[in-house]
Amino acid sequence: STTKYLEAFEEVRENFKMVFRSLFTEDDDCDLVITNPGSPLESDIGIIAKPKGKRPQSLSQLSGGEKTLTAIAFLFSLYLLKPAPFCIFDELDAPLDDTNVEKLNKIIRKFSKESQFIIITHNKATMAAVDVMYGVYMEQQGISGLSQVDFRSFEHDLVLERVS
Amino acid sequence: STTKYLEAFEEVRENFKMVFRSLFTEDDDCDLVITNPGSPLESDIGIIAKPKGKRPQSLSQLSGGEKTLTAIAFLFSLYLLKPAPFCIFDELDAPLDDTNVEKLNKIIRKFSKESQFIIITHNKATMAAVDVMYGVYMEQQGISGLSQVDFRSFEHDLVLERVS
Amino acid sequence: MRFSRLEIKGFKSFANDTVIHFNENVTGIVGPNGSGKSNIVDAIRWVLGEQKSAELRLDKMSSVIFNGTKNKKPAGMAQVSLIFDNTKNILPVDYNEVKITRILYQSGESEYRLNNVTCRLKDIYSLFADTGVGSNTYAIIGFGMVEDLLNNKDNYRRMMIEQAA
Amino acid sequence: MRFSRLEIKGFKSFANDTVIHFNENVTGIVGPNGSGKSNIVDAIRWVLGEQKSAELRLDKMSSVIFNGTKNKKPAGMAQVSLIFDNTKNILPVDYNEVKITRILYQSGESEYRLNNVTCRLKDIYSLFADTGVGSNTYAIIGFGMVEDLLNNKDNYRRMMIEQAA
Numbered sequence A, B: 001s002t003t004k005y006l007e008a009f010e011e012v013r014e015n016f017k018m019v020f021r022s023l024f025t026e027d028d029d030c031d032l033v034i035t036n037p038g039s040p041l042e043s044d045i046g047i048i049a050k051p052k053g054k055r056p057q058s059l060s061q062l063s064g065g066e067k068t069l070t071a072i073a074f075l076f077s078l079y080l081l082k083p084a085p086f087c088i089f090d091e092l093d094a095p096l097d098d099t100n101v102e103k104l105n106k107i108i109r110k111f112s113k114e115s116q117f118i119i120i121t122h123n124k125a126t127m128a129a130v131d132v133m134y135g136v137y138m139e140q141q142g143i144s145g146l147s148q149v150d151f152r153s154f155e156h157d158l159v160l161e162r163v164s
Numbered sequence C, D: 001m002r003f004s005r006l007e008i009k010g011f012k013s014f015a016n017d018t019v020i021h022f023n024e025n026v027t028g029i030v031g032p033n034g035s036g037k038s039n040i041v042d043a044i045r046w047v048l049g050e051q052k053s054a055e056l057r058l059d060k061m062s063s064v065i066f067n068g069t070k071n072k073k074p075a076g077m078a079q080v081s082l083i084f085d086n087t088k089n090i091l092p093v094d095y096n097e098v099k100i101t102r103i104l105y106q107s108g109e110s111e112y113r114l115n116n117v118t119c120r121l122k123d124i125y126s127l128f129a130d131t132g133v134g135s136n137t138y139a140i141i142g143f144g145m146v147e148d149l150l151n152n153k154d155n156y157r158r159m160m161i162e163q164a165a
C-alpha cells in the first residue's frame, strides 16, 4: 500500500541523513527524495549527497570513494529499518581511503552486536578490525582450501610528511 | 585495411600470451581469438583466460581480481604494439592482492624506461614503488591543494600464520 | 538467529569438503585473487534459494558444480549446507540447530533438505519468511549492488525500500 | 616526449592555481577520497582535446568550471596547460618546451593555445598525430575502461586494436 511505502520511505530517509553524516561529516548536506511525489509507488528515488561544502549537481560528479560511501549509507539506512540477521560485504572497502575504511569498520562493529557480519577484504586495516579471520587459498591447482589465520604480527604505519 | 588489422591483431595476440603469463604464471593458458574469422573487420574479439589449471567457461567465471589482471594484460599488449609516451593508471590496483600488486608494479617499473607512468593509488605497496609522490588534499572546503610527500617511514608487514 | 557454520562440497572451486564456522560477530575472509572468497558468498546465496544464475556470476546454474581441473575430474554434484543456531527459537522448528541443504546433480536434478529431510524450495522460503533472510536480501553486498544503487537501474532504490518495508 | 608539468586553475575542484611537475619515470598521486586525484586525470584528458563530457564524468562540458563552495564563488573560467619537454624534437615545433592550453569561459566560449598563441583544436590534434598522444588513448586507464574491456560493449576490444594498428 502507498501508506506503508511512504512510512518506510520516511524512516529510511531519516536513517540516511544520520548514517551519511556519520560516514562523512556532521555538517554535510544530504537527502533522499521521491522525484515524483504525485505517484510515489511509480516514482524513482533521488539521492542528494553534498559532502563537505561541495556542490555537486548529481551523484555522478562525486569521486569513486564518495559514491561508494553514499551507497553504503543508503544500504545501512535500509538495514536500520529492518535489520538483517547477517550482512556480507564483499570487498566494499576497495575504493576507500584509510580514514573511510576506519569509519566503515566502526559502523560495522557497532551494528555487529545485533547482526553477524562476514567481511571479505584485501585491506590490512579491515583485517585488524575483525574478530576471527579465515584464509582461503588454492590448495591445489583450481581447488579451494580454507584455514584459520592468526593476526599476531602486523604493522601498517604509514607516515607521510609534507616536504613542500 | 584488413591486412593491417590482422597483422596488428597477431602482434597483440603474441604480446597478450607473454604479458598474461608474466602477470599470472608461466604455464597458464590464454589466447585472443577473432570469433568470426570470415569477416575479421566486423567480428568481435574473444579473450580466453585460464589461470593456474582452472577451466572457466568464460571470462565472467573468473574472480574480480583475475578479470582486472586479464584486462590489464590486454592493455599492456596494445601498449607493446604501439607504446604511448605516457600511461595513467587510476586506482587499477584496488581489487588486487599483495602478490598481484607487486607483479603489476614490476611491469610498470620495466615499461617506465620507455614511458612516463602516473599512478593514482590508495595502496601502500604501490606507494612504496613510485619515484616521487604527490598528495592531493582538500585545502579548504571543496578546493583541492597539492603537496609533495615523503615516504620516509613505512612498514606494512603482515604475518599470517596458519593455526589449523 | 545466527549462522553457526557453512558446509561446502563440489560447489565451484570448493571441490573438497569444507566447513566454515561463524561463531563470532565479525568474521573476516581473506586470500589471494581467485582463491574462492566470493565463491563462499555465492554458496550462501545459493543455499538460501538463489534462482538467477547471473547473480552467481554464471551463464547457467549447472556451472555451480566443480568443473574439474587438469588433475581432478568434475564433481558429480554440488552440495551446500547452512546451519543456523536456533536456540532463541526464532525459526518455527523444534530444534536448536536448523540445517538447510541444497544439492544439484550433474543430471540437472536438484534437492532441498531441512535437517536432512527432503523438502521443497518453498518450505525453505516459508521457514525464513519475515526473518529478513533470503538470497535477494540487501544484506549481501558486493560491488555490483553498489553500482546498481548508483545507476538506479530499473528503479533499484525504490525496489529495495519496498522490499524492506 | 615527456610531460614536464601540468598547470590547473578553475578546473573542477582545483579552484586555485596548481602546478604538478612530472620529472620522474613513475609519479604517484595519493590522497583521501574526493580530494581531486581523478580530477587531475580529467584535466589531462580535457587539455588533450576530450570532447565527450561523459568521459569526464559530467552531464555537460560547462561543469568542468569550478562551481563554487559555501565560501568561494564559482570561477569565471577553467584553464589547463600541459607542458611537454620537446628536447628530442619529436613534436614538429622549434621549441624545447611545447605548451598546450585549453580554456573554457562561463559564457561557453572556449580557446586553445599552443605556446601561448591562440590556435584551433585541430592544430593540437595534428601536432600530436602519430605520437600516440590523445584524449582517447588506451593509455589513460581507470576502472571504467577495465569494465568496457571485460564486457566488450560495442566491440570495444576490436576498436582498441584498430586504434593501435
Ligand SMILES: Nc1ncnc2c1ncn2[C@@H]1O[C@H](COP(=O)(O)OP(=O)(O)OP(=O)(O)O)[C@@H](O)[C@H]1O
Pocket: A136, A142, B054, B055, B056, B061, B062, B063, B064, B065, B066, B095, C011, C012, C013, C014, C031, C032, C033, C034, C035, C036, C037, C038, C039, C040, C063, C064, C065, C066, C067, C068
Ligand atoms: N564450477 C567451477 N568449478 C571450478 N572452479 C570454479 C567454478 N566456478 C568458478 N570457479 C573458479 O573460482 C575462481 C573464482 O573464485 P572467487 O571469485 O571466489 O575468487 P576471489 O577469492 O573472490 O578472488 P578476488 O579477490 O579476485 O575477488 C575462479 O578462478 C573460477 O575459475
Ligand SMILES: Nc1ncnc2c1ncn2[C@@H]1O[C@H](COP(=O)(O)OP(=O)(O)OP(=O)(O)O)[C@@H](O)[C@H]1O
Pocket: A054, A055, A056, A061, A062, A063, A064, A065, A066, A095, B136, B142, D011, D012, D013, D031, D032, D033, D034, D035, D036, D037, D038, D039, D040, D063, D064, D065, D066, D067, D068
Ligand atoms: N566543477 C566542479 N567544481 C567544484 N568541485 C568539483 C567540480 N567537479 C567535481 N568536483 C568535486 O571534485 C570531487 C571529486 O574529486 P575526484 O574524483 O578527483 O576525487 P578522487 O581524489 O579521485 O577520490 P577517490 O579516491 O574517491 O577516487 C568531488 O567531490 C566533486 O564534487
Ligand SMILES: [Mg+2]
Pocket: A090, B063, B064, B065, C037, C038, C039
Ligand atoms: Mg571476489
Ligand SMILES: [Mg+2]
Pocket: A063, A064, A065, B090, D037, D038, D039
Ligand atoms: Mg578517483
